[in-house]
Amino acid sequence: MNSTPSAIDRLYSVIPAGGIGSRLWPLSRADAPKFLHDLSGSGQSLLRDTFDRLAPLSGEQRIMVVTGRAHRAAVEEQLTNLRDHNVVLESEPRDSTAAIALAAAILEKREPGVIIGSFAADHVIANPDRFRAAVAQGVEVADAGYIVTIGITPTDPAVGFGYIRCGDTLEVEGAPDALVVTNFVEKPDLATAKGYLDAGNYLWNAGMFISRADKLLEQLGATEPELLAGVLALAEAWDTPKRGEMVDKIWPTLKKIAIDYSVAEPAAAAGTLAVIPGDFDWDDVGDFASIAKLHSSGRGTDLAILGKNARVLADSSSGIVVSQSKRVISLIGVRDIVVVDTPDALLVTTSEHAQRVKSVVDALRAGGSGDVL
The missing domain is CATH 3.90.550.10 (Spore Coat Polysaccharide Biosynthesis Protein SpsA; Chain A)
Structure with missing residues (x-):
């Protein structure tokens, strides 16, 4: 054997x-x-x-x-x-x-x-x-x-x-x-x-x-x-x-x-x-555009919403919203939007420019704002 x-x-x-x-x-x-x-x-x-x-x-x-x-x-x-x-x-x-x-x-x-x-x-x-x-x-x-x-x-x-x-x-x-x-x-x-x-x-x-x-x-x-x-x-x-x-x-x-x-x-x-x-x-969920695509694909929705207690109102809008705050987020007539709302930082961009978020991180680090990184 x-x-x-x-x-x-x-x-x-x-x-x-x-x-x-x-x-x-x-x-x-x-x-x-x-x-x-x-x-x-x-x-x-x-x-x-x-x-x-x-x-x-x-x-x-x-x-x-x-x-x-x-x-x-x-x-x-x-x-x-x-x-x-x-x-x-x-x-x-x-x-x-x-x-x-x-x-x-x-x-x-x-x-x-x-x-x-x-x-x-x-x-x-x-x-x-x-x-x-x-x-x-x-x-x-x-x-x-x-x-x-x-x-x-x-x-x-x-x-x-x-x-x-x-x-x-x-x-x-x-x-x-x-x-x-x-x-x-x-x-x-x-x-x-x-x-x-x-x-x-x-x-x-x-x-x-x-x-x-x-x-x-x-x-x-x-x-x-x-x-x-x-x-x-x-x-x-x-x-x-x-x-x-x-x-x-x-x-x-x-x-x-x-x-x-x-x-x-x-x-x-x-x-x-x-x-x-x-x-x-x-x-590889490398940016917010890929997360939006991941959550929208086959789900019959144009707007992906992440966050357990997200409060989002949307009209004729698409993209992704990530909410970690209690704020109400309202979207009206915006396409391919990316909104990431956290208690100490807010990001707003579009799917087209999602890869450029890294440059914001680099700028914050260079500017001494490491407390939000």
Whole structure:
């Protein structure tokens, strides 16, 4: 009888839960980032939705969350089944490479040969069964030695996403949809995005990665050896009394770099990056326009209203209203409006300009108004 665990049995899910979601200010703040909010209408936070989506794949006991120290209490309150030793706390944000690589290094030390799947805490996926089927294929490809991403079939020429250029079919048993990735492409302008859509061999980069932990760390070492050395030193001390001391010493020195640049792009250049096209509805709820679209689609309404006690009167208006105050908000004859009303800050813009909210956050920070961030 074969006692070797199958590839899917070796899967450990990792949820990087960081960032403040600056394009969703003033709803999303440093102390209450977007993954802690219910933005999908599910009745629970995006983080809880992600945990529930992954539990049937890896089991609740094999899910690790990497988050900031300031969010520990909120994360543990929302994820009561999360094991204490699977909470990895960052002393400060260092971008996705450090977060995912540290998780990989800790898990590889605990369980050599582990396969990790990294899935953001703040995405909305409407077809969990199809998502899990794509991940299962990705796990088989990862077990064959590839670093794997899951790409999303574009529905429009979006300029807010990076793109994945797909190549030939991979011959991996259990993964009939797997393709070689020829290269990653930065966020394009509109004309270029339309060209990608017409070409038909480009997918949106959704930031999901599946890999044997040792393979991911090996690739990181080839491109960012100092970052890898720091991560490995942290992992060595992680399950010892020296953890706190080493985190305070090493973590702030780690290079800030997205995993797309440190791992995915070099792997694509080396021919070791694969993609599984995701046959499911996906949204990264990156701005208020996407939230408005999410809540309006198929619901027969032009105006999305979020807030338990929202008091909104609307006439011939469309867009989104997010209310966290007791004020009455009246809209008359305005189209594609975005109104976010909180006790200490008010945002008014349009769906067309929703991506520019980040510039407001940057201006507030530069002007010394960090108290509202």
